[in-house]
Amino acid sequence: MTYKTTLIKNARIVTDGRVFEGDVLIQDERIVKIDDSISVKSADVFVLDAEGKYLLPGLIDDQVHFREPGLTHKANIASESRAAVAGGITSFIEMPNTNPQTTTIEAFDQKLQIASESAFANYGFMFGGTNDNLEEIKKLDKRKVAGLKLFLGSSTGNMLVDNPDVLEKIFKSTDLVISVHCEDEETIKANTSKYIAEYGEDIPVKYHPIIRSEDACYISSSKAIELAKKTGARLHVFHLSTGKETELFSNKTLLKDKKITAEVCIHHLWFNDKDYDTKGTLIKWNPAVKTEKDQQQLLKALLADKIDVIATDHAPHTLEEKNNVYTKAPSGGPLVQHALPALLEMHHRGLISIEKIVEKACHNPAILFNVKDRGYIKEGYYADLVLVDLNQPWTVKKDNLLYKCGWSPFEGTTFKSRISHTFVNGHLAYNNFKVNENRFAKALTFNR
Structure with a gap:
């Protein structure tokens, strides 16, 4: 299966104890490049402008x-x-x-x-x-x-x-x-x-x-x-x-x-x-x-x-x-x-x-737990990434809960920060309250 290339631009990247602005290029399932500015000439690229948002592992x-x-x-x-x-x-x-x-x-x-x-x-x-x-x-x-x-x-x-x-x-x-x-x-x-x-x-x-x-x-x-x-x-x-x-x-x-x-x-x-x-x-x-x-x-x-x-x-x-x-x-x-x-x-x-x-x-x-190639934003690692907006309030309500049990101890709480995008193995798995119904998950493997 061929995976689409994704370029995340202008993110505030959080990894290894520091925060820095930059771009992240994802090819197939993995992060292939992190740099101040990345440009890709191919037409088959999903470009996501993350300006103002924080990119976390x-x-x-x-x-x-x-x-x-x-x-x-x-x-x-x-x-x-x-x-x-x-x-x-x-x-x-x-x-x-x-x-x-x-x-x-x-x-x-x-x-x-x-x-x-x-x-x-x-x-x-x-x-x-x-x-x-x-x-x-x-x-x-x-x-x-x-x-x-x-x-x-x-x-x-x-x-x-x-x-x-x-x-x-x-x-x-x-x-x-x-x-x-x-x-x-x-x-x-x-x-x-x-x-x-x-x-x-x-x-x-x-x-x-x-x-x-x-x-x-x-x-x-x-x-x-x-x-x-x-x-x-x-x-x-x-x-x-x-x-x-x-x-x-x-x-x-x-x-x-x-x-x-x-x-x-x-x-x-x-x-x-x-x-x-x-x-x-x-x-x-x-x-x-x-x-x-x-x-x-x-x-x-x-x-x-x-x-x-x-x-x-x-x-x-x-x-x-x-x-x-x-x-x-x-x-x-x-x-x-x-x-x-x-x-x-x-x-x-x-x-x-x-x-x-x-x-x-x-x-x-x-x-x-010696998890292999995950947990960081690093070149060569799987592109498991979360983009968050620290200034986009939302309130936990019954109608936006995804748990099968249908309740949360946080109901009625207003959070100032919102998760806008989640990537699993290089694929956009979640986008602003909508889960991609395709599955991209893999079994974790352990370096032992």
């Missing part, structure tokens, strides 16, 4: 739950990757707590096949570790699998790894990145019992961050880090939610040399416990959104490079499910369409630079 979201196979009444790979492309996310890494769980090579290959036929964004998958699948883990092709995911606290899918001997064997048996959900199960059970005794099943949601508490997070995170240090495993702690946990991480080493890394999610940077009064179970996540102080400490640790990656933990449920009483309302919410606009809103508020957004949401996931 496509975001790489290292933690999403797209619910396929088995939970497709909530979402599927097609619907959520469409929303991701509209949100400037051009590559995603999806989690294993589907049905069947991605804990066998057969189930892993099934997901790759589904995505090859339906994904709008580039796709990679985590392999789930359990109490009894170590032999499958040892057989994995490291160039095809993004990494391992272990649930050290219960979440959707009942994949809790609670056997300490098995956990240590997994940590010793792989050099893949081991990504962990850290919440201490015994602490949560004790806290839940206490509040059920007082309120029954209909516990006020404001107690969620007290039930799934700072202690629950810190106990589990510190144990995982201790085990990683003991075994030499490569550990990545997902979705930090407390300021206290940030003390466990270092900024003394370059990311490429770090053995222990951390991620923060959009919702823990945007919301705090004051928002439960208006948002209720719509902002019920595991780990829980916690205090304003935690929110501030997470941002501080992100800017200080103790936290390495920004992700979404996109995890949709239906409104009917979310509107249940506390003990029956599942945790999680949809975020991929609005993560970048929210980050750019934080930029407008003076909280984070656009260079730092690109570092944490584009460059660092590529470094951390």
Whole structure:
């Protein structure tokens, strides 16, 4: 297949910690030239004047739950990757707590096949570790699998790894990145019992961050880090939610040399416990959104490079499910369409630079997971690109949501910045609220 040549002119290019004006020439799937001014004589060229707009690498979201196979009444790979492309996310890494769980090579290959036929964004998958699948883990092709995911606290899918001997064997048996959900199960059970005794099943949601508490997070995170240090495993702690946990991480080493890394999610940077009064179970996540102080400490640790990656933990449920009483309302919410606009809103508020957004949401996931030829605007790299206008306000409404679940915790929010164009592998996949229904996605490959 012959791909059209694209020339993006007069863009404010953001990559490698700097912003500079220039042109980007795309041929086939890749960036072939970046220069102050590029001219092409061929008639078969799509020229896009980006004057006044910022050109970013496509975001790489290292933690999403797209619910396929088995939970497709909530979402599927097609619907959520469409929303991701509209949100400037051009590559995603999806989690294993589907049905069947991605804990066998057969189930892993099934997901790759589904995505090859339906994904709008580039796709990679985590392999789930359990109490009894170590032999499958040892057989994995490291160039095809993004990494391992272990649930050290219960979440959707009942994949809790609670056997300490098995956990240590997994940590010793792989050099893949081991990504962990850290919440201490015994602490949560004790806290839940206490509040059920007082309120029954209909516990006020404001107690969620007290039930799934700072202690629950810190106990589990510190144990995982201790085990990683003991075994030499490569550990990545997902979705930090407390300021206290940030003390466990270092900024003394370059990311490429770090053995222990951390991620923060959009919702823990945007919301705090004051928002439960208006948002209720719509902002019920595991780990829980916690205090304003935690929110501030997470941002501080992100800017200080103790936290390495920004992700979404996109995890949709239906409104009917979310509107249940506390003990029956599942945790999680949809975020991929609005993560970048929210980050750019934080930029407008003076909280984070656009260079730092690109570092944490584009460059660092590529470094951390050894993603091949993505995450930067560089000659020779795949042309996964996002063009944003920082001064074109729009409001999140039901009629412009692309999530299959049909709701967003950001409904009613007006963002100052708009994503105008998204390119996936050199193709225009999204243009001003319209997704190209042709698919250009590829499986992510990993330099290992």
